Amino acid sequence: MIRRTIDRRTFIATATAAAALGASTRRVRAAKYDPGASDTEIKLGQTIPHSGPGSLYGVLGRTGLAYFEMLNQKGGINGRKVTFLTLDDSYSAPKCVEATRRLVEQEEVLALFGSLGTAPQTAVHKYLNGKGVPQLLLNTGASKWNDPRTYKWTTAGLPLYPTEARILARHVLKTKPEAKIGILYQNDDFGRDFLGPFKQVLADAGGKARVILETTYDLTDPTIDSQLINLSKSGADVFYNITTGKATSQSIRKVAELGWKPLHLLSAGSTGRSILNAAGLENAAGIVAISYIKDIGAPKWNSDADVMAFDELRKKSLPNVDPDNSIAFVGYGQAVTMAEILRRCGDELTRANVMKHATTLAGFRAPHFLDGVSYSYTPDDYTSIKTLYIQTFNGKDWEISDKPVSE
Numbered sequence: 001m002i003r004r005t006i007d008r009r010t011f012i013a014t015a016t017a018a019a020a021l022g023a024s025t026r027r028v029r030a031a032k033y034d035p036g037a038s039d040t041e042i043k044l045g046q047t048i049p050h051s052g053p054g055s056l057y058g059v060l061g062r063t064g065l066a067y068f069e070m071l072n073q074k075g076g077i078n079g080r081k082v083t084f085l086t087l088d089d090s091y092s093a094p095k096c097v098e099a100t101r102r103l104v105e106q107e108e109v110l111a112l113f114g115s116l117g118t119a120p121q122t123a124v125h126k127y128l129n130g131k132g133v134p135q136l137l138l139n140t141g142a143s144k145w146n147d148p149r150t151y152k153w154t155t156a157g158l159p160l161y162p163t164e165a166r167i168l169a170r171h172v173l174k175t176k177p178e179a180k181i182g183i184l185y186q187n188d189d190f191g192r193d194f195l196g197p198f199k200q201v202l203a204d205a206g207g208k209a210r211v212i213l214e215t216t217y218d219l220t221d222p223t224i225d226s227q228l229i230n231l232s233k234s235g236a237d238v239f240y241n242i243t244t245g246k247a248t249s250q251s252i253r254k255v256a257e258l259g260w261k262p263l264h265l266l267s268a269g270s271t272g273r274s275i276l277n278a279a280g281l282e283n284a285a286g287i288v289a290i291s292y293i294k295d296i297g298a299p300k301w302n303s304d305a306d307v308m309a310f311d312e313l314r315k316k317s318l319p320n321v322d323p324d325n326s327i328a329f330v331g332y333g334q335a336v337t338m339a340e341i342l343r344r345c346g347d348e349l350t351r352a353n354v355m356k357h358a359t360t361l362a363g364f365r366a367p368h369f370l371d372g373v374s375y376s377y378t379p380d381d382y383t384s385i386k387t388l389y390i391q392t393f394n395g396k397d398w399e400i401s402d403k404p405v406s407e
Contacts, residue, residue, distance in 0.1 A: 030347055036110030037349035042076075042342060043083045044068075045103035047124075048116040048139070052090035053219050054245050056274055057116050059321055060139065061086030063331035064114060066317035067339075077342045080349075085109065089120050091219065096120035097127070104133055111136060111354050113338045114157065114331065118142045118190040129153045134354050136341070137334050141269070142193050146382040148359070153351075155358060155377060157334055158269060159385045161190070162197040163407050164290050168265050169201035171288065171390055172209060172238055176263060179209040182236030184227055184251065186243060187216035194242045194267060212236055217247060224250055232260040240265045245275065252279035252287070263288065268388075273297040273324040276393070285395035290388040290405075293333070293368045297324030298397040306367035333368030337375075340364065372404050 036043040050058035068082040076082060085107055089096035096117070103109045104127075111134035115121055118140045125144070128135045129151045137157030138145060141164065145156040172179050181202075185191030195214070202209050213234040215227045224247055231239065232255070239262040243251055248270040255264065266289045273295070276284045294301050301307045310332045314321055321328050342349070344357040359382065361375040376386045390401040 032348045032350050032353070034110060034350045034352075035108040038080070040080055041083055042080050042349060043107065043109045044085070044338065045100075045107060045109035045112045046084070046086045046114050047089040047096050047099045047103070047112070047120065048086060048114070049091040050086075050088035052092065054091035054117065056245055057139070057327060058088075059318075059325060059328045060114055060116065060331035060334070062318060062321070063313075063328045064335045066313055067332060067335040069317065070313060071339060077339055078346060082339075082342075089117075091117050091120060093120050093123035097123050100124040100127065104128070104131055109133075110349060110351065113137045114139060114334045116140065118193070119188050122189060125151060125154060132351055134351055134358060136354075136358050137337060139269075139330075139334075140190065141384070142189055144189075145384075148380060148382050153355060155382050156384045157337075159290065159292060159388060160383055161193040161267075163383070163386065164268055164388070165194045165196075165198040166201050166407060167290055167388060167390070167405055168240070168288075169198045172263070172265070173201070173205050173207065176238060177207055177209060179238040179263070180234075180236050181209065181211045181238040181240055182231040182234050182262070183211060183214040183240040184224065184231060184243060185214065185216055185240075186247070187218050190244070191216065191242050194240075198240065217243070219244075219247075221247070225254055228254040228258065228260075232258045236262055238263045238265065241270075242267055244270055246278075248275050249278035252276070252283050256280070256283035261286075265289065268292070271391075271393075271398070272326040274322070274327060277324075281393075282395050284393050287393045289391055289393075291391040291398060291400055292370055292373045292385055292388050293326065293330060294370060295398045296326055296329050300397075309367065329368050333366040337361070337364070337366045370400070370404075 048057055048061050049055050064084055068084045072081045087099040089099050113136040116139035121138055135154040139157055141156050141158035141161040143160055143162050145154050185195050217224045217227055241251055264287045266287050268290050271289045296307050310329055341357045345353050359377045359379050361377045363374050365374040373387055376383050387404045387406045389404050391398040
């Protein structure tokens with residue numbers, strides 16, 4: 001009797017162990033991996049300017065590191081820890097090529113996400129697509145990223161620049177139908193992507209609004225004072241300011257110094273608090289831009305759940321980042337979005353499956369988005385965000401339009 005009981009218990013234990021082993025084996029067999037993924041790890045990469053003229057955007061990478069470290073402490077994504085490598089490209093195309101090749105060929109990342117800059121990312125666009133490596137949620141809204149037939153491995157993370165430009169042009173036609181417009185734009189693909197669609201809307205309208213002067217600047221220019229002086233003397237009553245980073249802060253401050261008071265249009269990627277603070281908030285009063293993210297420097301967002309979650313992470317892991325740094329908040333939202341893509345992949349961590357879920361995000365609302373804004377990606381249309389708001393800076397906060405605008 002005792003022997004029979006022991007035998008029975010031994011049989012049950014053995015059967016249970018075999019069942020567990022079988023389940024584990026089925027899971028291993030079901031899992032599919034490409035380079036950068038395993039049963040225990042997911043490896044991601046990014047290139048951004050941690051140094052050089054665009055170094056203020058380096059906080060995007062530091063925020064991503066902090067977020068994934070927090071996730072790893074909680075068990076990672078589907079039981080796997082995330083290794084996130086954010087490399088410095090100094091906003092330089094050659095350095096971006098070097099860093100990207102290292103991430104793909106040496107580090108063997110599963111995917112890249114949140115990399116920054118139209119020119120640097122253009123330099124690795126064909127390379128990454130030729131390798132079949134996802135290039136996701138780019139911090140650039142160039143129209144070229146919406147080409148799923150030719151470059152199916154690349155998506156933008158910002159509203160596409162032509163979308164933004166056309167909405168701003170229609171705002172000018174509505175508010176100043178006889179506008180005389182002066183334009184300053186960055187002398188690269190970034191600047192031209194904003195310029196062309198804006199001018200096309202004016203031309204199609206066939207009205208009296210027209211561009212009377214356009215001028216350029218290079219990222220390496222120490223100042224843009226001469227361009228601003230010429231624009232202010234041109235008679236323009238609308239200033240379309242297509243600049244980034246340091247140049248944006250300089251231009252806002254110089255417009256105020258000159259006593260020039262045009263309708264001042266600014267690209268959304270340059271409306272961050274760190275940029276406006278450097279220019280002087282009082283100098284930014286009256287600026288108009290499109291909006292799709294919460295302005296975390298405004299008191300009205302203090303009790304917002306997503307802002308509070310970011311601020312908790314900031315206090316713990318990024319104490320040197322100002323609480324109103326909206327660039328860092330965007331980095332947080334993009335990291336959350338990338339984590340969501342990976343969660344949806346489950347145990348099939350192949351590059352093709354990552355792209356499948358990255359391009360079926362339509363309806364997903366990232367934590368930095370305003371109410372009513374969500375990603376628009378579909379497999380046939382990589383337009384990132386189609387619904388935006390018009391906003392005006394009052395010297396302290398952004399006043400957002402009551403209703404969103406869709407292209």
